Amino acid sequence: MTAELIVFSILALVAIATALGMLFSESAVYSALFLVLNFGTVAVFYILLNAPFIAMSQVSVYAGAIMVLFLFVIMLLGTGLLPATKALPWQKPLAFILALVLAGESVYLLFIRKATSGEIPQPVETFGSPHGVGQALFNLYLLPFEITSILLLVAMVGAIVLTQKEKKKESSDG
Amino acid sequence: MMFFFLVPWIVFFPVMGLLVNIVFGGRFSEKVIGTVASLASGLAFVVSVLLAYSVAQHPEAVAVFLAPWMHIGGLQLDWTFRVDSLSTTMMLVVSGVGTLIHIYAIGYMHEDVRFKSDPKRFARFFVFLNLFIAAMMILVSGDSYMMLFVGWEGVGLCSFLLIGFWYEMDTLGRSSWANSNAARKAFIVNRIGDFGFLIAGFLMFWKLGSFRFDQVFAAAPSADPAIIVAITLFMLIGVAGKSAQIPLYVWLPDAMAGPTPVSALIHAATMVSAGVYLITRSAPLYMLVPQAQYIVAMTGAVTALFAAMIAVGQYDIKKVLAYSTISQLGFMVAAVGMGAFTAGMFHLITHAFFKALLFLSAGSVILGMERGHHYLAHGSAHESHGHEEHHEEVRRTATEGSVEVFDPGDMRNMGGLRKTLPVTFWLYIIGTLALAGIFPFAGFWSKDEILAEASLTGFTAVYWLLVIAAFFTAFYMGRQIWMVFFGEPRHEAAAYAEESPKVITVPLMVLAALSILGGALNLPGIHTLTAWLEHTLTFIKPGEFVMSVALISTGLALLAIFISWLLYGRNPLKADQPDPLKKPLGFIFTGMENKWFVDEGYWAVIINPFVKISQFLADVIDQKFWHDWVHDTVIAGTYNWLSNIALNRYADEKGIDSFANWLGNATKNLSEAARKVQNGFVRTYALSVLLGVVLILGYLLLK
Amino acid sequence: MVDVTYYVVLSAILFTIGALGVLIRRNPLIIFMSIELMLNAANLAMVAFTRVRLVLEGQIFVFFVMTVAAAEVAVGLALLVAIFRTKHSINIDEMNSLKG
Numbered sequence A: 001m002t003a004e005l006i007v008f009s010i011l012a013l014v015a016i017a018t019a020l021g022m023l024f025s026e027s028a029v030y031s032a033l034f035l036v037l038n039f040g041t042v043a044v045f046y047i048l049l050n051a052p053f054i055a056m057s058q059v060s061v062y063a064g065a066i067m068v069l070f071l072f073v074i075m076l077l078g079t080g081l082l083p084a085t086k087a088l089p090w091q092k093p094l095a096f097i098l099a100l101v102l103a104g105e106s107v108y109l110l111f112i113r114k115a116t117s118g119e120i121p122q123p124v125e126t127f128g129s130p131h132g133v134g135q136a137l138f139n140l141y142l143l144p145f146e147i148t149s150i151l152l153l154v155a156m157v158g159a160i161v162l163t164q165k166e167k168k169k170e171s172s173d174g
Numbered sequence B: 001m002m003f004f005f006l007v008p009w010i011v012f013f014p015v016m017g018l019l020v021n022i023v024f025g026g027r028f029s030e031k032v033i034g035t036v037a038s039l040a041s042g043l044a045f046v047v048s049v050l051l052a053y054s055v056a057q058h059p060e061a062v063a064v065f066l067a068p069w070m071h072i073g074g075l076q077l078d079w080t081f082r083v084d085s086l087s088t089t090m091m092l093v094v095s096g097v098g099t100l101i102h103i104y105a106i107g108y109m110h111e112d113v114r115f116k117s118d119p120k121r122f123a124r125f126f127v128f129l130n131l132f133i134a135a136m137m138i139l140v141s142g143d144s145y146m147m148l149f150v151g152w153e154g155v156g157l158c159s160f161l162l163i164g165f166w167y168e169m170d171t172l173g174r175s176s177w178a179n180s181n182a183a184r185k186a187f188i189v190n191r192i193g194d195f196g197f198l199i200a201g202f203l204m205f206w207k208l209g210s211f212r213f214d215q216v217f218a219a220a221p222s223a224d225p226a227i228i229v230a231i232t233l234f235m236l237i238g239v240a241g242k243s244a245q246i247p248l249y250v251w252l253p254d255a256m257a258g259p260t261p262v263s264a265l266i267h268a269a270t271m272v273s274a275g276v277y278l279i280t281r282s283a284p285l286y287m288l289v290p291q292a293q294y295i296v297a298m299t300g301a302v303t304a305l306f307a308a309m310i311a312v313g314q315y316d317i318k319k320v321l322a323y324s325t326i327s328q329l330g331f332m333v334a335a336v337g338m339g340a341f342t343a344g345m346f347h348l349i350t351h352a353f354f355k356a357l358l359f360l361s362a363g364s365v366i367l368g369m370e371r372g373h374h375y376l377a378h379g380s381a382h383e384s385h386g387h388e389e390h391h392e393e394v395r396r397t398a399t400e401g402s403v404e405v406f407d408p409g410d411m412r413n414m415g416g417l418r419k420t421l422p423v424t425f426w427l428y429i430i431g432t433l434a435l436a437g438i439f440p441f442a443g444f445w446s447k448d449e450i451l452a453e454a455s456l457t458g459f460t461a462v463y464w465l466l467v468i469a470a471f472f473t474a475f476y477m478g479r480q481i482w483m484v485f486f487g488e489p490r491h492e493a494a495a496y497a498e499e500s501p502k503v504i505t506v507p508l509m510v511l512a513a514l515s516i517l518g519g520a521l522n523l524p525g526i527h528t529l530t531a532w533l534e535h536t537l538t539f540i541k542p543g544e545f546v547m548s549v550a551l552i553s554t555g556l557a558l559l560a561i562f563i564s565w566l567l568y569g570r571n572p573l574k575a576d577q578p579d580p581l582k583k584p585l586g587f588i589f590t591g592m593e594n595k596w597f598v599d600e601g602y603w604a605v606i607i608n609p610f611v612k613i614s615q616f617l618a619d620v621i622d623q624k625f626w627h628d629w630v631h632d633t634v635i636a637g638t639y640n641w642l643s644n645i646a647l648n649r650y651a652d653e654k655g656i657d658s659f660a661n662w663l664g665n666a667t668k669n670l671s672e673a674a675r676k677v678q679n680g681f682v683r684t685y686a687l688s689v690l691l692g693v694v695l696i697l698g699y700l701l702l703k
Numbered sequence C: 001m002v003d004v005t006y007y008v009v010l011s012a013i014l015f016t017i018g019a020l021g022v023l024i025r026r027n028p029l030i031i032f033m034s035i036e037l038m039l040n041a042a043n044l045a046m047v048a049f050t051r052v053r054l055v056l057e058g059q060i061f062v063f064f065v066m067t068v069a070a071a072e073v074a075v076g077l078a079l080l081v082a083i084f085r086t087k088h089s090i091n092i093d094e095m096n097s098l099k100g
Helices: A003-024 A028-048 A052-077 A091-112 A130-140 A142-162 B009-024 B030-057 B085-115 B119-141 B145-166 B178-208 B213-222 B225-242 B251-257 B260-269 B271-281 B290-312 B317-338 B341-378 B387-400 B422-436 B442-456 B460-485 B502-522 B528-534 B547-569 B587-593 B595-675 B682-702 C004-024 C028-053 C057-087
Strands: B062-072 B075-083
Touching (some): A003 C004, A003 C028, A052 A130, A052 C028, A130 A142, A142 C057, B030 B085, B030 B119, B075 B085, B075 B145, B085 B271, B085 B502, B119 B145, B119 B260, B119 B271, B145 B178, B145 B271, B225 B271, B251 B260, B251 B317, B260 B317, B271 B341, B290 B460, B290 B587, B317 B442, B317 B460, B341 B422, B341 B502, B422 B502, B422 B547, B442 B547, B502 B528, B682 C004, C028 C057
Antiparallel strands (some): B062 B075
């Protein structure tokens, strides 16, 4: 029982708890906030895993931008509680069962494949640092990087177009 | 110089003549049509003469090949002409007498088509006449029984066409079935004879292996005699049909419904002698089977006497001559049956001369009576208008049944015609004397030879039958002469009768000359004809002249003429006076008058039952049973039931349709059920995705 | 470092919770958030493996995933807003126009 393991366990519990909280909370805002906490926890995990750059981008992009976006939209749409529904009564039980099965399968999958070696090598200092990631990103993966930028542009344009109010048709025409 | 190669022209000339008349007959005048036809026949005669000349130079038979016919396995038949003394004899008779009759017919038909009011039919007559000459030529010149049969059938057809020439009328011009019935009777009775001929032919091919004369005669001696008997007797049936012997003679008297030239040519001179020719040609076969010969001879003899007796009671001038023909044919058949082939052929030739003469003269008499009748109705018979109206009137009123129609052929209307028709009278006398067998006319020599052969060859029954028949022959011809030409006219038409024009009388004079001189063909001692025919029929011997036979026959003939004078000539009959023989002979005369009721017998025994049976078969068996029941009810009904009820309703509707409908319904139901998967809820879709993931993962894990 | 197995198990559990969220919740926003959770879980697994294998490609890939997730969220939320304008409701059960 190393200290790392304890830290890991506590953080893991927090992560799972926040995830469950997001799942089961009735208010959308509470769910969003729970998710923010979850993201933060995961960012800590990243740091533990020698991925500082990723951890920072997680916090800034995910927890910072995406969740803020979510909160904006929650604000727009209202957190009105949805009335209880009578449709699909079999959905919930079945979903639970399937989820459990999925979890079980995944765990089972893990434990039958015991091919990993025991020794975990130590990384270099610059492993996972912005310098290292940047090196790889701008040299080897330049093209996906550029395409990603186009993707973001498209997403922006798309978001604007989708939310545009429909213009009234012009009465004059040739 | 040999002319054998010319032999196909005896057929081709008449065929060309008939084709010209068929195509152009509508446009030519009557004289041209008649000339074309007579020329065709005349050229055939010229060729026959040349052929006879060639045969005289080269007596052995010559076969001239024209074209192949049938080559099927063992059957090798060709169109081959056989030129030998027998066939040239027949050719000469047919074309010679035929040409004379063609010329006569020009004049006769000119008047006849005007009496029957259809001048347009003139050309058709000559077409048929030429067709007859062509067919008869094929018959006599063929080299095989099949080619002979082609001609045999052809002359049968022409007989039908010509008897029924005025098919919509009867002999007196009234609208009726009579003529066409007579034509059909001739054809059907002939057909029965043809059946016999065909059976003989089939037997010949089956047992002797060929149809050709030379091959059949070569194979015959080594064949089973029973087969030869069968062949010859079946051929006799054919002869009985064509040459009017018992029991198939009944068509010939009815055939008098045709115009007189037809009666003369076909039913006196040529067609009816085809049977005699057949037996003569088959002489090698007949000589092998004396039993068959006896039957043939007896058939001929009995027919001769039977017909002669009927002739005594007839009142129509042509009917007397018809029965006379049957009787004389009986003589000929008896002769060839006894083996006296020369005598038979000799009598055939002389009979052709004097019977044609008699018939044509009778035609002249009838025309004379007609002219007289018209003179009575419209003044001079030279007026040409009014004929048609008068006959239309006759036809109309006759069908209404109110007017008694004048029959120009009825001897009871005639009398005293020797004054008004002198030329015809003398011609008729010559013909009668020839027929009765009075020395030195042609008939004496030929008939006498037959009687001599009969007495010498031991056919005693035949001899006596023929002698009695000869007696009757002279008697009825005498009766006819007295009734027609002597005494006073019994009807006004006879009083005003007019003589016929030269175109009619000149051919008759030629025939009269032949009737007088024809005996020279085979005078006893010289035997020209015997020698001539010996080239073909190698085994014949010259006939002997038996003085006693000649004296008996001549004496009987003169006696018969004397008796007829006693009855008919001394006290000529007055109008409406019954026949003097009626009272003395009583029922015998009634029998003679009514042809011994043979026709009535045939109708009662054969034809009516046949008609009844065929009606039964047609109406009941065919219509009710076969059509109505078997076809409609059984077959059609079953089929309908099968297709409609069994297949349609059960198989199709209940079986297949229900399956197809079930399939459709199942698909519909399935799709309705499957449609519910698309419930529109996104969550369900996500669930299904997860379900799929779980399943695939599970599958991969478990692998 | 803790054995990579624990990280992967954690990632699996987070993923399952995210999947459950997609299936159970009717608020589309919550569903979106669950989707983000799932993506996050995948990222976590990838980073863990990168640490074990010492190959940087995993982190690069995570970088791209994050970017794409951001774009996707933007567009998705825009869509949601547009739908809300017409339907005036964000009950995902009411968006069943594709019902067959």
